[in-house]
Amino acid sequence: MNMRIKPLIALINQQSTTVRHFSYKNILTWYSGLVRPKPTKPPHKHIIQVGDPCLRAISKPVPTKDIETEEVQKLIAYLKHVCRKYDCYGLSAPQVGVPLRIFIMGLTQKALDKHFTKKEIAAKALKAIEPLVVINPEMKVTDYTKVVLEESCESVKGFCADVPRYMSVELKGYDEDGHTFSMNASGFTARIIQHEMDHLDAKLYTDIMDKKTLYCPHWQVVNERCGKVELPYGPFK
CATH class of the missing domain: 1.20.5 (Single alpha-helices involved in coiled-coils or other helix-helix interfaces)
Incomplete structure (x- = not known):
């Protein structure tokens, strides 16, 4: 050798x-x-991202006779699951790949205290929101005063921008049991409703944001880790 x-x-x-x-x-x-896994079929157990055609498709109404069907109730269950998984305050059916006019929203006191400081809670008029499933929503603006606050979206992962929204709205629709309801909302609750209504109408906050304010809140972490970091999903703020 x-x-x-x-x-x-x-x-x-x-x-x-x-x-x-x-x-x-x-x-x-x-x-x-x-070897890549085969893509799942909607409804997804993840949140789709900007670029997916579903986010730019106007959602169709759900026939009232279909609200209690297994298909619609399964979609609602998926929305609840994904909302909990990513700690969302609002989530629409298009964001899990189904272009139907359904969204859910909710903000527990625990999540409020976890994600916001007392100063932010006061400045943004934040308050806990009871969990709510909204089907075939109709929204009417009741106070046209524009309020500009920082906003993000789970379908535009890793970015935020200043977005103008109306102060108060009236919301009507059906709940998950097929019962009609109406409610008045203002402040942060009204902002969530407007954000989710935009999703159902094939719009994103990037369409109405102040373009110069768009930024990645994790930019310092990206630099600290020499770019070796995956941008996280950020809670709706």
């Missing part, structure tokens, strides 16, 4: 476990890049 090869073999034998682990890991990484 060539005398120059012997030391190399000895080194490999000494580090065989490390070498095998390193090679196996690299092979898995390479292979995973070739």
